[in-house]
Amino acid sequence: MIRALYAKARETALLMVGVPSYAAYRQHMAERHPDHAPMDERAFFRDRQEARYGSKGGGRCC
Structure with missing residues (x-):
């Protein structure tokens, strides 16, 4: 239990702190989208990093 x-x-x-769970993603894909191949880790x-912070320098402050 502990x-x-x-x-x-x-x-x-x-x-x-923004670190997504790959195991939860794999479980979700297996249960909800069995016909789609999951991304590798x-x-x-x-x-997930691009979704959170954007890409092409969108997250830069300077």
Whole structure:
């Protein structure tokens, strides 16, 4: 039970700082979109970073 609580707290903390859960994405894809191939972990992380911060220098302050 403590391990499950720790895992959930860790996942929550990572989501709070903008690190998405690849495992949750894979589970979602398997359950909701079984006919689509999921992105690999590297492509998933890049996609989430671009969605959060934009691409082509859109997040620069200077």
